[in-house]
Structure formats: C-alpha cells, structure tokens
Amino acid sequence: MIEKKGLLFDIQSYSVHDGPGCRTICFFSGCPLQCDWCANPEGWTYKQKLMFAKNKCKATKGCTRCINACPYDAIHLSDEQISIDWNLCNNCKTFDCTKACYHEALKICGNWYTSADLMKVLSRDRQYWGEKGGVTFSGGEAFLQKEFLLEILKLCKEKYIHTAIETTAYTDPNTFLQVMDQIDFAFIDVKHMDREKHKKKTGVYNDLILKNIENLSHSSWKGRLVLRMPVIRSFNDTDENIHATVQFMKRLGLFEINILPFHRLGDSKWSQLGKIYPYRKEEATPPEKLNIIQDIFLNNDIACYIGSDTSF
Ligand code: SF4
Ligand code: SF4
Known part of the structure; x- marks a missing residue:
C-alpha cells in the first residue's frame, strides 16, 4: 500500500481552546479562503513556504x-x-x-507527514489529553487534503481518539458530509451572512458554507456543532449581521456559537511572508462590544461563548 502524505504547517500540543479538554492541533496547509484579517497566512497555500x-x-x-x-x-x-x-x-x-x-x-x-508519522505524534501526546481531549484538525482548511484527512480519521477511530475539526466548510457538499460522518465535534466559521460582504473580505461567496451547515443540521450526524465568528470591526459586528446570524441559526435549530475577539497576533507572520497586514493598527475587540453581541444571542436562547470561556 502507498501511504498518503499530508502537508501540515504546524502541530501544537496541549491546546485547551480548540475543542473539549486538552488537545493536539494539526494545522493543514492550503485554504480556499483568504480572509484579510487571517492570523495564519502561512496556511494559505498547499506548498512549503519560506x-x-x-x-x-x-x-x-x-x-x-x-x-x-x-x-x-x-x-x-x-x-x-x-x-x-x-x-x-x-x-x-x-x-x-x-x-x-x-x-x-x-x-x-510546512512539513510532509505520512499517516504513520502523524499517528506517532498523536500517540505520544495521548497521555496528556485526559478523558475529554483528543485531536483537532485545523488549518488552513483540512478538507483540501481530503484523502489524507480521511485516512487519519479512520486510524483515529480505530484507536478511539476523539476528533474535532475547525473548518470553513467551503468544500463540495458530498465530501463535506462524508468527512463529517467520521468527526465527533466541529467548529464551523460563519464570518458574514451577506454573500457580497463575505466575498469582499474572504475571497469567496458564503453560499456553499451556509449550504453545508444546513445539510449537516438536517443530517443524521451525531456530533456536536459550535458555530464560530471572529468579530471584525465594521465588517460582521453590526446589529444587522448578528441578527441575521441569529435567524439563520434558529431556522436550522443550532444553539451554540463561539465569538472570537479580533487580535493582532497574525501581524508578524504576514511580515515573515513578505506581506503587509491590513490590520496593523487595529485594536483588539473591546470586551463591551463582545458583551453586546453575546447578549443578542443569549436573548434568543443561543448559548454564546466569548473566546476561550466555553462550556467544553
Ligand atoms: S532565498 Fe528563496 S529562492 Fe533562495 S534558496 Fe531561499 S527560498 Fe529558495
Ligand atoms: S542570520 Fe540573516 S544574514 Fe545570516 S544567514 Fe540568517 S537570514 Fe541570512
């Protein structure tokens, strides 16, 4: 058998912010979006970078x-x-x-891993995960390396490893449900409800993303889904967009969202890649703004977690 290889730009152990318990995060290279506030621009391309x-x-x-x-x-x-x-x-x-x-x-x-290489890393880390932890596939966008992802998911299942994904959900609907079927926990980003505004800041329309979320909510998938929204000033933090997100979630019967304050941690990575970060002068999202957004969700019976203050 020829082993599949995956390109990962980072692996982080001991994360407590990316799913239940303590986890190992595998960052897959390549992303179909290019959000202009991105904190991981080194994950945009499916190739090694200087x-x-x-x-x-x-x-x-x-x-x-x-x-x-x-x-x-x-x-x-x-x-x-x-x-x-x-x-x-x-x-x-x-x-x-x-x-x-x-x-x-x-x-x-970016480093190439065989599935055996990656499973070796996960086996090493397993002792630190505790009862609730496991592995989270992040990126970039892990769906872009679907074959490798599926092979790892199969090996995780065989070893009873809890699996989570942080995804844009920007992938074809059949692939999406096929992969999600193997996953226990998912964060899916909802960056903006308006398709034109979404395209302007991320490079793609949101139709496919919303369709995949809808399909998942109507499917027999047994996992836990938490939507995620990075809060970007003057883009998606408006009353209009928050209420549109509420309506979307209520229509699909989704009741958990994690709002993430903007931070400037990506700045040095942009310059290390020879790019200029458009948000160099932007301040972190003020706590008062996050509280206002949280209240809108809570008033609509949607659990809303700010940053790492989550229930998992
Ligand atoms: S400077 Fe650029 S082109 Fe030259 S060896 Fe390094 S990565 Fe390659
Ligand atoms: S320290 Fe600076 S000058 Fe020296 S090899 Fe590294 S990048 Fe080049």
Missing part, C-alpha cells in the same frame, strides 16, 4: 551566509539589511538558504 524573521537576522553583525547559499540570487544586502525577492522564493523547491542560516531567521514553513 518565512523570514527579520528580528532574528544577524546581517547587522556581518552575517551574509544565506546570500551565497541561494542558487537563484533572491537575497540581497543593503545597509546591513537582508531583502528577499519573494517572487523567486515562491517557486523555490530547495530552500538552500534555510540550511545556511544558523540563527533560525530563515525557515521552511
């Missing part, structure tokens, strides 16, 4: 090792500062510069 942490670079101390190591002449020095030609790096296959950098300023984001 990341450059300027604050670790020792060019000011005379280091130029990466310049000679790059076979494509993509790195230049000016005023003791390294600059990178990202157009060249986006097509690089060798990443020779990362081997030359002893200071971890240059690194490859």
